[in-house]
Amino acid sequence: MDAQPPPLPRRTEFKLVFALLVLGAFGLAPWTAQGSEEQPESPSLASEEGRGLQPVESKSERETHKVLLVGATVMTAAGDVFPGGSVAMSDGQITYVGQERPQLDDDYRVIDAGGKWITPGLIDTHSHLGVYPSPSARAHSDGNEATAPTTPGVWAEHSFWPQDPGIERAVAGGVTTIQALPGSANLIGGRGVILELVPQRGSRAMRFPNAPETIKMACGENPKRVYGGRKSAPSTRMGNLRAQRAAFLKAEKLRAEWDKWEEAQANTGKRPKHRRQAREQASPPERDLDLETLVGVLRGDILPQIHCYRADDMLSMLQLADEFGFSIRSFHHALEAYKIRDILAEREVSASTWADWWGFKMEAYDGIEENAAMLHEAGGRAIIHSDSALGIQRLNQEASKAMWAGRHAGIEVTEDDALGWISLNPAWALGIDDVTGSLVEGKRADLVVWDGSPFSVYSQAETVYVAGALTYDRSSPSVWSDYEIGQGVVR
Numbered sequence: 320m321d322a323q324p325p326p327l328p329r330r331t332e333f334k335l336v337f338a339l340l341v342l343g344a345f346g347l348a349p350w351t352a353q354g355s356e357e358q359p360e361s362p363s364l365a366s367e368e369g370r371g372l373q374p375v376e377s378k379s380e381r382e383t384h385k386v387l388l389v390g391a392t393v394m395t396a397a398g399d400v401f402p403g404g405s406v407a408m409s410d411g412q413i414t415y416v417g418q419e420r421p422q423l424d425d426d427y428r429v430i431d432a433g434g435k436w437i438t439p440g441l442i443d444t445h446s447h448l449g450v451y452p453s454p455s456a457r458a459h460s461d462g463n464e465a466t467a468p469t470t471p472g473v474w475a476e477h478s479f480w481p482q483d484p485g486i487e488r489a490v491a492g493g494v495t496t497i498q499a500l501p502g503s504a505n506l507i508g509g510r511g512v513i514l515e516l517v518p519q520r521g522s523r524a525m526r527f528p529n530a531p532e533t534i535k536m537a538c539g540e541n542p543k544r545v546y547g548g549r550k551s552a553p554s555t556r557m558g559n560l561r562a563q564r565a566a567f568l569k570a571e572k573l574r575a576e577w578d579k580w581e582e583a584q585a586n587t588g589k590r591p592k593h594r595r596q597a598r599e600q601a602s603p604p605e606r607d608l609d610l611e612t613l614v615g616v617l618r619g620d621i622l623p624q625i626h627c628y629r630a631d632d633m634l635s636m637l638q639l640a641d642e643f644g645f646s647i648r649s650f651h652h653a654l655e656a657y658k659i660r661d662i663l664a665e666r667e668v669s670a671s672t673w674a675d676w677w678g679f680k681m682e683a684y685d686g687i688e689e690n691a692a693m694l695h696e697a698g699g700r701a702i703i704h705s706d707s708a709l710g711i712q713r714l715n716q717e718a719s720k721a722m723w724a725g726r727h728a729g730i731e732v733t734e735d736d737a738l739g740w741i742s743l744n745p746a747w748a749l750g751i752d753d754v755t756g757s758l759v760e761g762k763r764a765d766l767v768v769w770d771g772s773p774f775s776v777y778s779q780a781e782t783v784y785v786a787g788a789l790t791y792d793r794s795s796p797s798v799w800s801d802y803e804i805g806q807g808v809v810r
Contacts, residue, residue, distance in 0.1 A: 367606060368615075376521045381788040385409040388768065389420050390433035396742040397757040400735055406437055408764035411787035416758045438738055438773050439758050440495025440765035440785065441714050442745035444624070444671045445651050445704035449499050449514075449522065450475050452483030453708060463502035464509060468546050468553060469566045471534060472608030473509035475499050479522035482800040485708040490516050490791045492712040493767040493780040496527060498749055503537040503626040504545040506553070506563050510612060511535050511624060513749050515765075517785050518799045531750040533648070534616055536563070537626035538636055539682050560635055567643045570613030576604040577614065622648040622750055624671075628682040630658035637666070649748040651704065654686035660697040669700035669748045673710075674720040691740060692725020692732050700744045714741050719774035734774060763787075 386408050393404035395416060407415035407423060415421045450462040461478035464470045479499055489497065496515055499522075501508035512522065513530035542559055546552035553559045580603045615621035623640070627633045627650045640647050649669040650656065654677060656663060656670035663670060670691070677686025691701040703718045705711035722737035739757075746756025755763045764787035771778035783791035798804055 367603075368611060372523075374523055376519065376524045378524045379519060381517065381786070383409075383411050383764075383787040385424065385427040386784075386787075387415075387421070387423060387427045387429045388432045388435075388437060389429060390431055391435040391437045391768065392772075393417075393437045393758065394735055394738050394773070395758040396439050396735060396738045397759055398735060403433075404437075406758060406766065408766075408784070408787045411764055413758060413760055413762050413764050413766075416760055432768055434770075435781065436769040436771065436773055436778070437758070438493070438767050438769065439742040439756055440767055440783065441493045441741045442496045442749070442756060443489070443494055443705050443711050443714060443741075444498050444649060444702055444745045444748050445706045446489075446497040446499055446711060447502065447706070448485045448489065448497060448708060448711070449479035449481065449483045450501065451708075452480045453485050462500075463504040463545075465504040465545055468505055468542060468559075468562050469507040470505050470509050470609065471507045471566070471612040473501065474512065475501050475510060475535075476512040476522045476526075479512065479514075479525075481519055481522055481525060482802050484800045484803050485711070486516055487791070487799045488708075489711045490783055490785075491780060491793070491796070493715060493769070493773070493783060494711055495765040495767075495783060495785045495790075496746075496749075496751070496755065497711070498533060498624070500533075500535045500624065503535070503541045506537060506542045506559055507566060507613075508535040508537060510621070513751065515785055517788070517790060527749075527751060529754075532612075532615060532621040533624050533749065534612060534621050535624055535626070536636075538632045539626075539628055540680055541626065556632070556635070560639065563639055564642070566609075567613055567617070567639070570610045570617055571643065573604060573607060573610045574614045574617055580604055616645050617643060619645065622748075624649050624651055624748070626651045628652050628654050629685075630655040632682075633659060634662075637662070637668075648750070649702065652683075652706070654683050654690060656699075657687060657690045657693040658685075660694045660699055663694065664697045664699035667700070669702055669744060670694050671702040671704040671745070671748065673706070674703060674717040674724070688721065688724035689728045689730065691721040692728065692730040695725070695732060695736060695740075696730050700747060701740050702744045702748060703740045704745075715769075715773040715778070716776055717741075719776075722774065734772075737774070 389405045390403055393401040393406055401418045404418050405420050407421060447462050452459050464473045498511050498513050500511040511533040513527040514525040515527045519525045538559055543554060547554035553562045616623055625636050625647055627636055633650050647668050649671050651671045653670040653672045672690055675688050677683050694701045703721055705714055718737045718741045722732050725732045743752060743756040746752035755765050764784055766784050767780050768782045769778050770781050781793050782789060
């Protein structure tokens with residue numbers, strides 16, 4: 320049997336147990352128990368970060384029931400459409416999707432959805448709800464930490480106001496999940512946060528379970544405009560890229576230091592060969608909140624979401640990613656994605672765009688309505704996002720406009736394809752497509768019952784379920800936000 324390492328100091332042992340408990344709560348633990356004799360790994364950057372994810376508020380318990388919806392047109396966003404189909408859910412999961420009415424336990428509540436349409440819950444990859452909440456006021460402007468061109472250490476979660484009335488309006492439009500992002504003033508604006516839209520007191524309790532971390536970056540006109548007049552700040556596109564490259568160069572150094580520390584910790588118990596090795600085993604690198612986020616990007620743990628309009632800017636960001644060995648998950652706005660659609664498809668980079676916003680600044684001048692459809696035709700992942708507290712309320716209509724623009728141009732786009740632009744593809748961009756984004760047995764019961772085709776301007780969401788819990792009912796809507804309680808007109 321191999322020699323056992325010496326006992327850990329009590330302080331180190333306490334830190335390890337604490338990190339294990341925190342990471343286990345979030346599903347982030349980098350190790351699994353394989354026997355009582357196996358020692359846990361030493362503290363790493365991941366476990367240090369776990370302290371920053373420690374919850375304060377427990378999620379409120381939400382009542383779920385066994386429900387069987389029958390007789391609806393079921394659109395799965397996974398390639399199947401079932402006219403007069405059925406969807407069953409239990410314990411927050413989908414237990415049946417198909418054409419037939421299944422034989423289930425008597426304790427399922429059967430709901431006649433004849434004439435209705437059922438879709439997955441809609442997902443918005445680009446929202447500023449909560450960080451720029453309603454009502455719009457300077458006091459509510461918490462989306463841009465515009466004090467330096469790169470601020471990767473800030474988290475949108477820490478600005479998010481759960482009582483934003485726009486959240487419940489988004490749910491009324493069929494949206495069940497959002498990515499709340501910092502603004503686009505900065506070249507590296509900080510972390511986004513993926514949230515399930517359920518009433519909670521704090522943003523951390525709204526985090527989508529086990530969703531990865533994301534980071535917001537930006538290129539082009541916005542950082543130039545914000546920082547162009549400041550001394551020692553980038554004022555050109557080449558200056559932007561230099562600042563981003565410099566930030567990742569520093570992150571590479573910290574990553575190397577952590578790799579060396581973790582390697583040294585793996586050798587704990589072995590006699591150090593010299594004093595330098597002993598020092599390396601003794602203390603980890605100093606923490607740096609900005610660089611830790613970028614190290615997460617380099618390691619593939621944090622998914623980059625990049626505000627970028629022009630094709631040449633997107634190519635520059637792809638060069639940056641290649642230089643430092645990370646992958647871009649989605650370009651946001653991406654009005655010229657159609658110009659490089661083959662490259663985006665080949666490299667599996669999604670494009671989160673609008674249906675028809677264009678022309679409001681120079682880098683938006685070449686936007687076309689066929690953008691999403693052309694990317695889809697090329698085999699890429701097209702996504703329709705909102706970037707708007709109003710647009711998020713009609714995300715289904717935005718996808719419909721983009722679908723019809725493509726069809727008008729002769730591009731074959733099915734309704735199920737277009738539904739994927741606001742459900743399955745966004746789920747992939749956020750790293751949660753294995754659990755949501757389509758109606759498939761075993762996935763979360765995030766779904767919407769519409770009173771007509773979701774691609775009609777006349778249709779409305781009747782009921783919305785988030786993880787199997789009825790979260791919105793148009794027949795008896797409730798007010799979530801304390802801000803709006805008592806604000807109505809008294810007759």
